[in-house]
Amino acid sequence: MSEFPLKLDAQRCLQCGVCIDACGYGALTMNEYPEIDPEACRLCGSCAEACPAGALVLSAVERERDTQAQGIWVLAESRPDGTSDPVTAELLGEARRLAETAGESVSALLVGPSEAGDRCRELFEQGADRVYLAPCADAEVPEENRWATVVAAVAARYRPSILLIGATRFGRGVAARVAASLGTGLTADCTRLSIDPQSGNLLQQRPAFGGNLLATIVTPDHRPQMASVRPGVMKAIAPRSGFVGEITLCEVPAAGPSAVEIVASRLNETRGSSIADARIVVGGGRGMQCAANMALLQELADVLGGSVAGSRAAVEAGWIGFENQVGQTGRSIAPDLYIACGISGQIQHTAGLTGAGTIVAINNDPAAPIFSVADYGIVGDVTDVLPRLIAALRA
Amino acid sequence: MKRYIVFIKQVPASTRVSIDPVTHALVRAGAKSRINPYDLHAVRAAVELRERLGGEVVAVTMGPPQAEAALREAMTAGADRAVLLSDRAFAGSDTWGTGAVLAAAVRKIGDGDVLLFGKQAVDGDTAQVGPGVAARLGLPQVTELLRFDEIRDGQLTVEKCCDNGTQQVRVSMPCVLTVTKEANEVSAPTLRQWERAQGLPLEVWGIGDLDLQPSDTGFAGSPTRVVATEAAATKGRAKILGSAEELANLIRTLS
Numbered sequence: 001m002s003e004f005p006l007k008l009d010a011q012r013c014l015q016c017g018v019c020i021d022a023c024g025y026g027a028l029t030m031n032e033y034p035e036i037d038p039e040a041c042r043l044c045g046s047c048a049e050a051c052p053a054g055a056l057v058l059s060a061v062e063r064e065r066d067t068q069a070q071g072i073w074v075l076a077e078s079r080p081d082g083t084s085d086p087v088t089a090e091l092l093g094e095a096r097r098l099a100e101t102a103g104e105s106v107s108a109l110l111v112g113p114s115e116a117g118d119r120c121r122e123l124f125e126q127g128a129d130r131v132y133l134a135p136c137a138d139a140e141v142p143e144e145n146r147w148a149t150v151v152a153a154v155a156a157r158y159r160p161s162i163l164l165i166g167a168t169r170f171g172r173g174v175a176a177r178v179a180a181s182l183g184t185g186l187t188a189d190c191t192r193l194s195i196d197p198q199s200g201n202l203l204q205q206r207p208a209f210g211g212n213l214l215a216t217i218v219t220p221d222h223r224p225q226m227a228s229v230r231p232g233v234m235k236a237i238a239p240r241s242g243f244v245g246e247i248t249l250c251e252v253p254a255a256g257p258s259a260v261e262i263v264a265s266r267l268n269e270t271r272g273s274s275i276a277d278a279r280i281v282v283g284g285g286r287g288m289q290c291a292a293n294m295a296l297l298q299e300l301a302d303v304l305g306g307s308v309a310g311s312r313a314a315v316e317a318g319w320i321g322f323e324n325q326v327g328q329t330g331r332s333i334a335p336d337l338y339i340a341c342g343i344s345g346q347i348q349h350t351a352g353l354t355g356a357g358t359i360v361a362i363n364n365d366p367a368a369p370i371f372s373v374a375d376y377g378i379v380g381d382v383t384d385v386l387p388r389l390i391a392a393l394r395a
Numbered sequence: 396m397k398r399y400i401v402f403i404k405q406v407p408a409s410t411r412v413s414i415d416p417v418t419h420a421l422v423r424a425g426a427k428s429r430i431n432p433y434d435l436h437a438v439r440a441a442v443e444l445r446e447r448l449g450g451e452v453v454a455v456t457m458g459p460p461q462a463e464a465a466l467r468e469a470m471t472a473g474a475d476r477a478v479l480l481s482d483r484a485f486a487g488s489d490t491w492g493t494g495a496v497l498a499a500a501v502r503k504i505g506d507g508d509v510l511l512f513g514k515q516a517v518d519g520d521t522a523q524v525g526p527g528v529a530a531r532l533g534l535p536q537v538t539e540l541l542r543f544d545e546i547r548d549g550q551l552t553v554e555k556c557c558d559n560g561t562q563q564v565r566v567s568m569p570c571v572l573t574v575t576k577e578a579n580e581v582s583a584p585t586l587r588q589w590e591r592a593q594g595l596p597l598e599v600w601g602i603g604d605l606d607l608q609p610s611d612t613g614f615a616g617s618p619t620r621v622v623a624t625e626a627a628a629t630k631g632r633a634k635i636l637g638s639a640e641e642l643a644n645l646i647r648t649l650s
Binding site (some may be wrong): 004005031038039044055058063079080085090122143144145168169170172173175176177178179180181182183184185186187188189198203207208212213214215216217218219220221223259260261262264265267268305323328336345359360361366371372373374375376377378379383386388389392393395 | 407459483486487489490491494497516517519520521522525526527528529530531535536537538539540552556557558559560561562563564565566567570584588613614615617618620621622623624625629631632633634635636638639642643645646647649
């Protein structure tokens with residue numbers, strides 16, 4: 001049996017009992033000195049933080065920090081059809097903001113295309129100072145296993161301090177495999193990133209417990225500090241027109257016999273503008289009552305030049321396609337204006353709105369939680385309010 | 396004999412939590428636990444493979460002794476035996492530390508032809524452990540399985556979710572699959588299935604049973620640290636407008 005990572009230094013202990021109250025799990029009991037129940041202890045460190053005498057010490061883990069690693073990297077993701085994924089521009093924008101605090105440079109890692117000139121130019125404009133280009137023809141139709149091998153090999157060779165990957169389906173599959181290969185930490189689905197001014201570590205904030213909690217996670221010693229980042233949350237920078245950075249051509253490990261072969265891809269044709277890119281989004285929920293009423297949302301969206309989205313309830317009712325679902329299990333969106341119609345505002349839905357600008361809610365229940373998230377609200381039935389709103393906007 | 400290893404997780408029955416404003420401790424709505432709902436679909440997928448190719452289904456979880464309940468649920472759903480990985484040394488593991496234990500367990504079980512995970516766990520939502528174990532064992536991964544198109548000895552052709560659509564992929568065994576809820580139907584267990592599960596073998600392994608050092612897992616072996624948790628912030632109350640016309644004027648000023 002190994003030693004438990006939380007220890008009491010009885011010489012220092014004042015027997016004050018502060019730690020007993022600080023423990024949220026009832027893992028400490030006072031028996032002259034505090035006793036730790038290792039079955040109940042979650043190693044959260046609250047007791048050690050609360051102790052005025054420094055008598056409770058969490059972890060004697062001595063690890064050497066990798067100080068050689070430097071630079072903020074973004075994985076330039078390609079969509080299944082080979083085009084660039086919009087999340088890349090968002091991540092480069094965020095990387096630039098982090099780079100200002102950290103005093104680091106920003107690089108993009110581009111896997112795949114042999115004709116990379118246009119993609120490189122795009123990445124420089126979006127914020128990259130340098131592009132690490134890993135050419136491999138067999139990776140042009142993105143496949144998680146192959147990409148992970150390439151990304152891990154290039155990252156191991158050039159050792160970035162931070163590696164950001166979009167939390168798309170593809171990105172999450174790649175990121176988890178790369179992190180395990182490199183033996184480093186990975187925080188999933190981050191919605192906020194910053195640099196800790198003291199330690200220089202990346203502070204990675206992510207929703208947990210269905211969006212009810214926000215946890216801040218660090219990777220103190222291992223490098224790269226890896227985070228997957230929700231699409232639609234971070235903001236791209238204004239394009240740096242004409243900016244040209246440097247390109248580093250990387251050696252790529254030879255492809256072995258492919259264990260996973262993509263036989264066919266069936267991609268949805270996106271009709272109209274995507275909710276991820278729209279400046280104005282009109283969302284509908286259970287309160288829309290029936291599929292026919294959803295036409296009111298389309299009408300409003302047309303007047304405003306926006307797109308229509310739905311809550312999980314609307315998607316499950318079959319009123320709107322899954323690709324337009326906003327929320328924890330759907331997409332995150334960051335429009336300037338979001339109009340929530342007949343949406344109660346469960347955390348599952350609002351978790352997808354953290355990047356939204358102004359939020360307006362229309363709901364007949366004045367106690368609906370959406371009114372605690374929205375900036376403006378109208379209490380009323382959507383079938384009554386929406387036609388009047390559309391008419392007023394047309395006037 | 397073919398072997399399908401299904402990894403399951405015991406999760407809180409409700410994800411409704413709050414932070415005690417005084418102690419800052421996590422307050423859960425109830426202490427009740429259940430098997431992660433995606434994992435039941437992974438068990439069902441493993442049973443489908445067994446029905447087609449023969450072999451055994453082994454359910455594995457890492458957790459406290461109470462996690463036996465989740466393993467019994469997996470056996471009620473069709474697993475033939477179970478392994479509970481339980482040790483103080485595993486406490487405080489992040490997804491990396493968890494992957495170390497699960498990969499070591501696979502080696503002790505004696506490898507599997509297909510390793511199955513739920514798409515993600517509903518408490519952490521990371522979807523990282525399945526691919527992490529795949530990478531550690533050098534196995535190919537197929538994430539977000541939608542259905543089996545063809546099950547042959549040594550090779551699977553499957554449909555999976557991808558961004559903005561679906562893909563059909565072919566993967567050779569051994570491999571790792573993560574399974575969505577769309578992959579199959581999970582039916583409520585019968586009394587007979589429940590009775591069968593109570594008598595099936597369940598082993599408990601600690602770190603001493605695995606080829607693993609304490610520094611490889613648990614708090615000590617985990618690269619990430621949770622440094623703060625807070626309740627998700629809300630903006631406060633919306634300003635309530637009197638009419639649709641007032642809202643129209645507001646929208647005009649915004650755009």
